[in-house]
Amino acid sequence: MRKTVIILCLLLTLTLFAEGWEKTGDFNLLLSQTYYSDNWDGTEMGNVNWTASFNFIMEKQLNKTLYDKNSLQLAFGQTHSQVRDAMNELYWQKPLISTDLIDYENMLTFTLQKFVDPFAAFRWESRFYDNTVPDDDFYLNPNILTFSLGARKILINQEIQNLETRLGAAYKQFLDQHADIDDNYNAGAEMVLSYWYTFPSKLGKFDSKLRLYQALLTSEDNGSDYWKAMDVEFVNNLTFKLSSYIGIKFYFEMLYDKEIDEDFRIKENLGINLSYTLF
Numbered sequence: 001m002r003k004t005v006i007i008l009c010l011l012l013t014l015t016l017f018a019e020g021w022e023k024t025g026d027f028n029l030l031l032s033q034t035y036y037s038d039n040w041d042g043t044e045m046g047n048v049n050w051t052a053s054f055n056f057i058m059e060k061q062l063n064k065t066l067y068d069k070n071s072l073q074l075a076f077g078q079t080h081s082q083v084r085d086a087m088n089e090l091y092w093q094k095p096l097i098s099t100d101l102i103d104y105e106n107m108l109t110f111t112l113q114k115f116v117d118p119f120a121a122f123r124w125e126s127r128f129y130d131n132t133v134p135d136d137d138f139y140l141n142p143n144i145l146t147f148s149l150g151a152r153k154i155l156i157n158q159e160i161q162n163l164e165t166r167l168g169a170a171y172k173q174f175l176d177q178h179a180d181i182d183d184n185y186n187a188g189a190e191m192v193l194s195y196w197y198t199f200p201s202k203l204g205k206f207d208s209k210l211r212l213y214q215a216l217l218t219s220e221d222n223g224s225d226y227w228k229a230m231d232v233e234f235v236n237n238l239t240f241k242l243s244s245y246i247g248i249k250f251y252f253e254m255l256y257d258k259e260i261d262e263d264f265r266i267k268e269n270l271g272i273n274l275s276y277t278l279f
Contacts, residue, residue: 025056025278028239030249032271036082036090046090051077051099051269056278067109075101076128099269102126102140109152116151119166123148133178142176148190161197170213186218186227204240204247209233229258239273249273 030053035046053075061067077099082090107121123146130141150168157164170190196207211233218227234254241247251269 021058021060023056023058023279025054027276027278028053028055028249029274030077030251030269030271031274046082048080049077049098049271051075053099061111065111067111069107069109071103071105071107073101073103075099097129097131100127100129102128107152116153119148119150119152119168121148121166121168122146130178136178138177141178142174145173145175146190147171147173150190156195159198160200161195163193163195165191165193167191172213172215184219186215186220188213188215188217190214199240202241204238206236206238208236224259226258230256232256232264239275241275245274245276247273247275 059069078095148170152166174184
């Protein structure tokens, strides 16, 4: 499994430095901070939250019938919090990880100029640092590898907005160094709907992606039917620029995986965003 992750990292590095491709990328730093002195009268406590993210897209028409698109999202953030000790004095705890994401996808589309275009895609999901098990930490863990085949349709293709969808069969391989299991997998059907809109004068941008995955078979049959429930991944980003490098960013993510939790899981971030456009 470790060799697989190393090979993926090498391929990703080569992709980033490839030439002759249309590239877009930006770096963002989301910050929020609260501070209270030791003699503050009340139960409030200070905290510092920061999240750094890197978004990169590289695409190219390789030949008349083959179009290649690479998408990369990297994000890492921490929360630093104050707590009171036995003497009622404030001190800063060890920071906790609030955001940890590695998400890379490569999609090859066969541009046949038909109503829909066939596609083949590969997606790698992971985290930079996994400390979910005490005294058993790992880097680049766990890993989910998804291979999918199907049909893709661009519904809106304009300079200021884009809407596309794709539907196909998907195979997921789960690699977890804690469990040391390399043969945990499932397969099923996946639908992806993505949309982005750029505000006039490039004052901001909204992008949204919805993924629905219905597993039809699995390697783990533990007597529960939870794996048969549809998985939902709904991610939204809204940014407004106040100046060339400073803006406001709102992030909303909703996940549903019945094998993890029977309810929807929601994540929301709102704060001052420092951004720099790389490409």
